[in-house]
Amino acid sequence: MRHDTGGRLTRDGIRIHDPEDFAGMHAAGAVAAKILDDVAPHVRPGQTTGGLEEVIRAAVEASGSTSATIGYRGYQHASCISVNHVVCHGIPGPKTLKNGDILNIDVTVIVDGWFGDTSRMYVAGSLSRKAERLVQVTHDALFKGIEAVKP
Template identity: 60%
Template sequence: MTIVPQSEIFEAARKAHFAVTLHEAADFDGMRRAGRLAAEVLDLLVPLVKPGVTTEALDKVAYDYVVAHGATPACLGYRGYRHTVCTSINHVVCHGIPGDKPLRDGDIVNIDVTVILDGWHGDTSRMYPVGDVKRKAERLVEITYDAMMRGIAAVKPGNTTGDIGHAIQSFAEGQENCAVVRDFCGHGLGKVFHALPNIVHYGKPGHGIALKPGMFFTVEPMINLGGYGVKVLNDGWTAVTRDRSLSAQFEHSVGVTETGVEIFTLSPKGLHKPPYL
């Protein structure tokens, strides 16, 4: 789940950027277990995302799987949120609320899940095509995945959060009619859901916080096929593109190692991006 850069967490990071938890080697094991479980949830949903299925039905499947494996859905009850996953369809950028409206052929939907296992948070999201989708939607999904992976490739000791953002923005906005959302960002995590550092998905090389071994955070760019403007609906959660353009997002939880990066939320089945064969 993303956070708003202008939130109290962002202000804390701006004023006290040194206050970032550096985790021990043993903590990586906890994040691996939590990340794997979160990825398993998204794997489980792959054959279920199809025309006619409701997102509330997908949410129920996710909830049952999480609790059956001794974990807790982190989003359930978080700031009043009532579901296990967020389901963001077409022009919904993030934090879409599961409901009883069936998915339609041609939709694209992001499913975002966070689990708490033995106190550790695993946070991840993927895009799912619903039936036959148009080429422009496929292209947006491909660009968004590639942008995330370019951002993750910039994660290593000595680089900065600005290097991550620059890698994402320079690639994504180099594609025709694509824009990186500015209103939400990735975040630190571990024993807490949202922590420092904030990972803004645009920026300048060398700017921001220096990356150090033991930092845990999410990389989760949202890319719009149009302008980058978004607005939050009256439900207080659902963020949509202002110009009604399509939006896509992928997310991984990662840890900075001594030499680079470890992705905690890789699919155990290799279902990293569509088409999920």
């Protein structure tokens, strides 16, 4: 989403964007997705969530985008990294990943005023059969939900 007056507002206050706005949305989302692609090889047992944050921060800088989270209400990280039972908005730090940890990494960047906000699930090392099943079921549920969405 862009924090300006692009598009038009309906009488209910809903912003309807112009077709050219979608190019900006796509560009911001693509940068965020590439950052998540680039961090994948660094997700492994022995790595810290703070180390992953450093990789993400460098990738944001290299992309020429701006982190939307650094400085937001005092937050000082370019990502949120949630491990295992942490549902969301985990704070990167000294936590060392163990074999079988499941992570969600959330990245939000700003490109030309447009926000790209996305997250992805990762696995450090190999999973137990039970955890592997959890990952597969949640992945399948996500795509069933996407399939059901209609205007």
